[in-house]
Amino acid sequence: MDLSKLNPPQREAVLTTEGPLLVLAGAGSGKTRVITHRIVHLLDKRPGGLLARNILAVTFTNKAATEMKERLVHMAGPRAQNVLVCTFHAFGAEMLREDIYRLGWPKKFTIADQGDQAAIIKRAMRERRIDDRTFDPRKVLTLISKAKNAGKTPEPLGEGMGDDYDLIAHMVYEAYQLALKAQGSVDFDDLLILPSRLLREHEDLRHKYTQRFRYLLVDEFQDTNQAQIDLLTLLASGETRNVCVVGDDDQCIYSWRGAEVRNILSFDKYFAEAKEVRLEQNYRSTQVVLDAANAVIAKNPERKAKKMWSERKGGERIKVVSAPTEEEEARYVATEISRLVAGGIPADEIAVLYRVNGQSHPIEEMLREKGIRYEVVSGSEFFDRREVKDVIAYFKLIANPRDETALLRIINVPARGIGDVTMERLVAHARRDSVTLWGAMERAEGYEDLPKGAAEKVKDFLQLVERYRQSYETGKLAEVTRKLLEEIGYKDDAKSLITSQASADRKLKSIDQVINSLEAFEKREGPKASLLTYLNRLSLDTRQEEEEEVPGGHKAVTLMTLHASKGLEYRVVFFIGMEEELMPHKGMQGEAQNLEEERRLCYVGITRAKELLYLTRSVTRVKRGKEVPRTPSRFLEDIPPELVEVLDLDAPRKGPPTDQEKNFFASLKERFKAPGTSGGVAPGSKPAVGAPTTGGPAATGTTGGVR
């Protein structure tokens, strides 16, 4: 392998194979290269002794894992095939698949997703007479998850408890945990915590795993949580302590999900005498972009200061653009994009970044209007769709009859005459007789408070599920599913429930997509494909099957949140909504905003740009039907003025107003006509009269010349 293409610190990171090592890899510093080279170097170094299967590389997402594995195999050939590259959660799930029975769970466990978790919490709250409308179960879940990750077990009430939510979390924690176990499920936190317990409590397993994984590597270490570092510490508790973690504290943007910057800031607390390597040369951006990013992040107090530098001296100045309205901001972005594309920048080298998903809408509208292809990288909304969740609940129940959450979800979907009253009574029986809900349903006929009609319907349902459990054992997953959905009339039901034609089509389509994904899974996995393995994969990896590529291979502009942009790079980046309350985002009511994290988020956004960066904002914004004035982001002030070219689109313009603008004036008049309404503009702000100007090429000035 050729190490000469690496710079000195990179080479050191690759060659320091023994003992704990912290690699501080600034944005664009060639982190991925270092990791892959390091692994290949390990394989080269000890051809006889070290096997690929002795290496474990942990990544943040499945996507990253797949890509890394591909790169490894590409570089090192088939011998890299046995390097285990996966996420912490996937690793944990794998451990549990073999040994969870030692902790008292059934071998065929299912993984509870957020919806399942929330449902369990909700039930636990109700049992304790806590109103789940006054108190949001998901907030309770967040607290319980934090407690779990911090290693806290359910315990009696201590003194000096915090607010109501802390109290509720405390009251519900144990019930939640028991319910989860009783229904043979684990949550995402358990995928980390239970493996740690296995290693701690079972000498033989600790021996097995520490013997096998002699070299550990963790990517995106800044976003690991307590449970993950616990697991890592245990895996590294054998004779070898070859733990290499790679990350950038300045890019920790998931602390709201439990990530601990502390993990990277005090790595040496966990692994004494850890070596530290800093990668500070940036291969991505121009010095101008980098200087701006450095200036913004420098204000964070607690960090491992890095001085990022680039060989790409100078560069196009950063365009700081203010538009009169959100629409104009979007129009400007769309116009600039079409200009850049016309000037030869491929569309897929351009990204629009924003803090919250909702910000994409105006941009999408304008891009459509101008006929620019775009792609929105959206979260997991596919699996949030009701139909998809329903179908998956059927799978879960069939794979694991104890799964009460799944059972309650679909017992009456489509309606089969088993209502809440019946189920409430069955749940009561189940609790009293200490059996699962499924068990109680099997006894339905014996319960006096159940009308015979109800008991009959329950029995029919049980038989249906049993029958399909058999079918799934032998038949093709996708085929059996089609038959199942046909038999229960799910599609007809979905159709009749829907108001509009379009949304009905969408629903049917997403059901088909589930079947397609099932089919693809079956094809990939071959004979070992089962409902349970499918479900496990699905819970851990919510990526959709890659959609059919457009034949022409037309390139599209990417729209996504800052969070989704981590690790990616584009020649041109539009960072929109550079306003207070949006960037930095205003925290949830009550909860203080985490300014340091917002700053890191801003840093991540800026450092995505290779050549050209636009920071745009709007002077007014329509919020809940009302126009409100906006303050420029404080982060803009941190960027040295000499790096910036300011552009104000609120300048006089020539030409008649467009229809849209006429409408704007009309609505403005409307607003002033209506007296007494609180509508209109906040005191002290200038109404945006005369505001509409087009951000056409004429107004944009000197932006040309991106190579």
Place this chain on the structure above:
DNA sequence: TAAAACCTCGTTTTT
């Protein structure tokens, strides 16, 4: 049990 009115609430999100 199922459609119609009603009300509430607006982060980030992968595992």
Place this chain on the structure above:
DNA sequence: CGAGGTTTTA
């Protein structure tokens, strides 16, 4: 303003 869920009513 609009999506989503919940309560109300038939």
